[in-house]
Amino acid sequence: MDLVETLETGCRVSLDVDAYARDSAPFCPAGVAAVVALPRTVQEVQHVLRTAFELGVPVVPQGARTGLAGAANAVDGCVVLSLKGLDRVLEVDPANRLARCEPGVTTRALQEAVAAHGMFYPPDPVSAQVCTIGGNIATGAGGLCCVKYGVTGDYVLGLAVVLADGRLMRTGRQTAKGVAGLDLTRLFVGSEGTLGVIVEATLALRPARGPRxxxxxxxxxxxxxxxxxxxxxxxxxxxxxxxxxxxxxxxxxxxxxxxxxxxxxxxxxxxxxxxxxxxxxxxxxxxxxxxxxxxxxxxxxxxxxxxxxxxxxxxxxxxxxxxxxxxxxxxxxxxxxxxxxxxxxxxxxxxxxxxxxxxxxxxxxxxxxxxxxxxxxxxxxxxxxLGGTITGEHGVGLLKRDWLARELDPAALLLQRGVKTVFDPTGILNPGKVFP
Amino acid sequence: MDLVETLETGCRVSLDVDAYARDSAPFCPAGVAAVVALPRTVQEVQHVLRTAFELGVPVVPQGARTGLAGAANAVDGCVVLSLKGLDRVLEVDPANRLARCEPGVTTRALQEAVAAHGMFYPPDPVSAQVCTIGGNIATGAGGLCCVKYGVTGDYVLGLAVVLADGRLMRTGRQTAKGVAGLDLTRLFVGSEGTLGVIVEATLALRPARGPRxxxxxxxxxxxxxxxxxxxxxxxxxxxxxxxxxxxxxxxxxxxxxxxxxxxxxxxxxxxxxxxxxxxxxxxxxxxxxxxxxxxxxxxxxxxxxxxxxxxxxxxxxxxxxxxxxxxxxxxxxxxxxxxxxxxxxxxxxxxxxxxxxxxxxxxxxxxxxxxxxxxxxxxxxxxxxLGGTITGEHGVGLLKRDWLARELDPAALLLQRGVKTVFDPTGILNPGKVFP
CATH class of the missing domain: 3.40.462.10 (FAD-linked oxidases, C-terminal domain)
Structure with a gap:
């Protein structure tokens, strides 16, 4: 069986690859995908990754494609993996000040779901109405109220991630604090689909805030x-x-x-x-x-x-x-x-x-x-x-890939590549993005 | 030249290894170190790491040894690397709400230095009077006011780290926000000396708080x-x-x-x-x-x-x-x-x-x-x-090493080991700690 046939055995697909070719960044080339996978469950995401891994086909994860760095642009022959179908808020727990949700939930939908419980999820990218929590985490998104409340990464307690070969992995915790081992959760924040596919997030909440x-x-x-x-x-x-x-x-x-x-x-x-x-x-x-x-x-x-x-x-x-x-x-x-x-x-x-x-x-x-x-x-x-950074909250993607080396210490860049290889030894996860 | 002679060419050393044998954890074995290195500059730390790397000798970084998990306990034949001599507050910048300091600065000394500028560094482990910022970062320390202000990791913007082979690397940023590449800074938080030696930290500050x-x-x-x-x-x-x-x-x-x-x-x-x-x-x-x-x-x-x-x-x-x-x-x-x-x-x-x-x-x-x-x-x-973690803020070290595998997803543990190998390919950095 070829790629599309195999994918179809376990996941809805679309051949309208043009509709999923690119995010919202200019100046960035987009390749021609082989197929778009439209999973609705974690198991379907695992099927997509297992298939791609076995066939050596690149996988480009996508949220709402509001990104501004080309990180979600298709590469030639890839499977575009749209996570928009995993769109359930799984739990809002005011007593523990946390929520669990799937990656395709829009930021606004999550904000509204937790507000109904008297809680507040602060990260608020300008595109909150349409952008997704998975995309927010993958890019390390910010927004207007970061100045007081911090960025997306500050609210990610734990993740479920589908790895390059289709295995499901949990990172992090359900508790306010925790230091058991290296912080893989935070490593996924801002990793732009290069390390794995986020399929669930446990997020910290704050109590509703005062009148503005x-x-x-x-x-x-x-x-x-x-x-x-x-x-x-x-x-x-x-x-x-x-x-x-x-x-x-x-x-x-x-x-x-x-x-x-x-x-x-x-x-x-x-x-x-x-x-x-x-x-x-x-x-x-x-x-x-x-x-x-x-x-x-x-x-x-x-x-x-x-x-x-x-x-x-x-x-x-x-x-x-x-x-x-x-x-x-x-x-x-x-x-x-x-x-x-x-x-x-x-x-x-x-x-x-x-x-x-x-x-x-x-x-x-x-x-x-x-x-x-x-x-x-x-x-x-x-x-x-001026002592700053090439990206405060939009990420590197394709757009700033060549600039990354100008900002980062060469030793840091080498280690980042090494970490990428540990997570994605065959290089199928969003290849060509982030790393120059 | 042997280990001690070589070290002495570029760093003060001590042979009183018993005084530096262990941190404050019970139940944890401590080995017999070959020598204690007492650097006062980043260059001296680099010299220690270069020497240890060339000779294949383990290095065990230490702060104030207030740790409660045995992470700073000596291993047989190692160089104990005490960072207490790097104890300068390098900069307090209220306009940008940040401070830069060396790892041997005590938490209290940093708190007082920033308070003199009307600023507030929230992390407050109970041992703040004696514990060091380097140790706080290496263990991901918490404290009393985390419930409102978060943990040490939430305040670490950037680091300078001496790598296993003695190279100096900078991670992170001097800005409030930044998402340029994988978050190596956060990876060092809680890494307990297994990935590199922290020699400088850029820390976020808050304005002084109201009366308590x-x-x-x-x-x-x-x-x-x-x-x-x-x-x-x-x-x-x-x-x-x-x-x-x-x-x-x-x-x-x-x-x-x-x-x-x-x-x-x-x-x-x-x-x-x-x-x-x-x-x-x-x-x-x-x-x-x-x-x-x-x-x-x-x-x-x-x-x-x-x-x-x-x-x-x-x-x-x-x-x-x-x-x-x-x-x-x-x-x-x-x-x-x-x-x-x-x-x-x-x-x-x-x-x-x-x-x-x-x-x-x-x-x-x-x-x-x-x-x-x-x-x-x-x-x-x-x-x-009860859905919790084996360590909220003290870390894994030796004490909870065997428990790590009971908490973590097996896939996560394998990836953590992989990351460790990228940073420390010859395994000289605090060997036997954290990872079972």
């Missing part, structure tokens, strides 16, 4: 906005979101008809009653509108892109620097935009030093696309130069 | 005390400590002449002003004395041990269960104590489901020592049976 209040403050320069962020941090406040939008982005939102100056903006949200003290410190207006403005970034950018014409593409960068370097990074991005004649709107999780410059360009225009690609490289170089 | 208030509540039964803990959790409170002392322990403290009933006690500390609401929920008395009582556990146990005579030994267990199983675990431990005619006082971090039953026995009495060893096994078995 938000504030919008605008400044004359990015430096002043950066100083406002630094002042909040220095005063020991713990906002539940601390976001920044640059002049360009605010201008684009203003163009949508909203009452917002084309000037750098800081958005602060608190869930501990601390907002008045922050308002006294940095100025601004307390308004529920503040975080809604943040949701206008995507439509505002879309409008800018549409104005560019051709095949408009908006590429979201993801660099993180030490918080103190925030204003410097924004300045450098503005200079990079000017030098290349590009629209680059910078927004991000300022409280974490994590910025998302959005480069808008016509990908049908080879000169402009070349400028965009160069600008993207220059932004990462600026991040590294 | 504490409460003591006593109950008729362990079940009622467990219910009080569960009620606090269920109501969504976030105490900064949520401790429990059983009837036996409180009785021993009472014997010291303190005004405390011989009945199960719950101690609650809050740093967010939430204590009155908790007092309304579970009763008890608001008193600054509450956490001081907790410090009396050691002297109270010492007095009990002295009364036993012979070669009195107090062995501190470390099991964690889902919070909801707390009262059941306490009951089981009491039954185990009765069955073996032993004094076992159970205290612990109730809010995390992490208990430390203390078994007191005369290790010169072979029958009693046998009972103590059996009781210790039965406590771990009870922890596993």
């Amino acid at each position: 209040q938000a504030l919008l403050a605008q400044y004359g320069t990015a430096t002043e906005a950066g100083q406002a962020v630094a002042a909040i941090i220095a005063a020991g406040h713990q906002p539940s979101a601390l976001e920044l939008m640059d002049r360009t982005t605010c201008g684009a939102i203003r163009e949508l008809g909203h009452d917002l100056a084309a000037a750098p903006a800081v958005i602060v949200e608190c869930d501990d009653g601390g907002l008045p003290a922050i308002a006294a410190l940095i100025g601004g207006t307390v308004t529920d509108r503040a975080l809604e403005l943040r949701r206008l970034i995507a439509p505002a950018i879309s409008r800018v892109a549409a104005g560019i014409g051709g095949r408009p593409t908006a590429f979201i960068e993801d660099v993180a620097v030490p918080r103190g370097e925030l204003a410097t990074l924004i300045d450098r991005v503005e200079r990079i935009a000017d030098a290349h004649g590009l629209f680059i709107g910078t927004t991000g999780h300022a409280g974490d030093g994590n910025l998302h410059p959005v480069v808008v360009f016509d990908s049908a225009d080879p000169v402009m696309a070349e400028h965009a690609a160069t600008a993207y490289d220059e932004i990462m170089a600026a991040g590294l130069d | 208030q504490a409460l003591l509540a006593q109950y008729g039964t362990a079940t009622e005390a467990g219910q009080a803990v569960a009620a606090i959790i269920a109501a969504g409170h976030q105490p900064s400590a949520l401790e429990l002392m059983d009837r036996t322990t409180c009785g021993a403290i009472r014997e010291l002449g303190h005004d405390l009933a011989a009945a199960p006690a719950v101690i609650v500390e809050c740093d967010d002003g939430g204590l009155p609401a908790i007092a309304a929920l579970i009763g008890g008395t608001v008193t600054d004395r509450a956490l001081e009582l907790r410090r009396l556990i050691a002297p109270a146990i010492s007095r009990v041990a002295a009364g036993i005579g012979g070669r009195p030994t107090a062995f501190i267990e470390d099991v964690a269960v889902p919070r909801g199983e707390l009262a059941t675990l306490i009951d089981r431990v009491e039954r185990i104590a009765d069955a073996h005619g032993l004094f076992i006082g159970t205290t612990g971090h109730a809010g995390d489901g992490n208990l430390h039953p203390v078994v007191v026995f005369d290790s010169a009495d072979p029958v009693m020592a046998e009972h103590a060893a059996t009781a210790y096994d039965e406590i771990m078995a009870a922890g596993l049976d």
Whole structure:
């Protein structure tokens, strides 16, 4: 029997490989998959891996394909393994402050399921409505409230994983604390499908948080906005979101008809009653509108892109620097935009030093696309130069694979490859991703 | 040149191997080291590892030897590598909420250094006065305020590590977030010296916390005390400590002449002003004395041990269960104590489901020592049976090595061994520890 026939004996498949070819990253090649596997149970995932392992066929795991680094892009001849069918919340346990769920559950569905029990699952990527818990774990996703509550990895207590050869393995624990052996659970966080396929997660929860209040403050320069962020941090406040939008982005939102100056903006949200003290410190207006403005970034950018014409593409960068370097990074991005004649709107999780410059360009225009690609490289170089990282929360995938070696210690890269080989000796798990 | 001569060319050494033979764990054999290396710089650590690697000599890293699992015990013919001489706080950066320090800095020294900048380093093992940051990271140490602030691993952003062959490697980042490649930093947390030697850590800090208030509540039964803990959790409170002392322990403290009933006690500390609401929920008395009582556990146990005579030994267990199983675990431990005619006082971090039953026995009495060893096994078995872990925060070392296989998935254990081999292909790093 060939690959597809064998898969079909134990799992639903689809031959519509184009529909599953790529995630949401630009600049990344996608191969042509042989078949898409659509399991609904752990046993079906095991069947897919066993089959692929025996036939030596690559496997590319996929969640909602909202990833921004190409980690979920198909490779030639692979089995695309969509985990969206494993979409059950298995348990919400308020007494032990934990939940168990399958990887295809959307982040929003999990948040809502635990909220019904008076609990709170903090990680909140902007794509929470559609992205999946499995994808969040595989990429080490972040979001808006990381500044107070930490990232996805901080909430993963244990996993069930299907290994390269189809064996099912459990890692981690069901307890608040535990140090029995090496932390394989954490090793899977951010591993982007290169070590195994996550089929179940045990997640820590927090109690529901207090009422939220938000504030919008605008400044004359990015430096002043950066100083406002630094002042909040220095005063020991713990906002539940601390976001920044640059002049360009605010201008684009203003163009949508909203009452917002084309000037750098800081958005602060608190869930501990601390907002008045922050308002006294940095100025601004307390308004529920503040975080809604943040949701206008995507439509505002879309409008800018549409104005560019051709095949408009908006590429979201993801660099993180030490918080103190925030204003410097924004300045450098503005200079990079000017030098290349590009629209680059910078927004991000300022409280974490994590910025998302959005480069808008016509990908049908080879000169402009070349400028965009160069600008993207220059932004990462600026991040590294300021003591930062090439990716705060989006991951490496294909997009930043060649940059990984520029960030990592060569010895660390060698050891990472060694670990990869321990988990995937024949190299069938998401080959070509992450490691240069 | 032989081992000692070669070491001496680049590092201070001592031949007083007995003084460095073991950590604070009972039941664990210690070998006879060839020599103790006492480096004061990273370069000297590299020299020690290069020498040991070339000569094929085992290396056993040590911090303050407060460990309770035998992970720092010498093995025959090894180089004991004491990191206590690398004891500098290198940087405290309030603007970026991080600190950098060497591994031999005591936890208390780091806490005080950052407090001087208005910052807070939460992990607080009971031995904070003497234990070291390197040891905390190597064992994945916890403490009292984990229930609100998490464990050591949650604060480790990056590391510098000397590898088995003497190369220096950096992992992680200086930024709040980052997902560039596999998380080697977290892999070193809790690795107990089996993967490399930590020579520098970049640690996340929090702003100084609010004033603390504490409460003591006593109950008729362990079940009622467990219910009080569960009620606090269920109501969504976030105490900064949520401790429990059983009837036996409180009785021993009472014997010291303190005004405390011989009945199960719950101690609650809050740093967010939430204590009155908790007092309304579970009763008890608001008193600054509450956490001081907790410090009396050691002297109270010492007095009990002295009364036993012979070669009195107090062995501190470390099991964690889902919070909801707390009262059941306490009951089981009491039954185990009765069955073996032993004094076992159970205290612990109730809010995390992490208990430390203390078994007191005369290790010169072979029958009693046998009972103590059996009781210790039965406590771990009870922890596993209740869905817990054999170690919440003390680690595996030698003491629980054979138990690791009972907790871990066989596939996970095999992969852990594989990872160990990638980092330490010739097996010189703390051989015989952790892995059965």
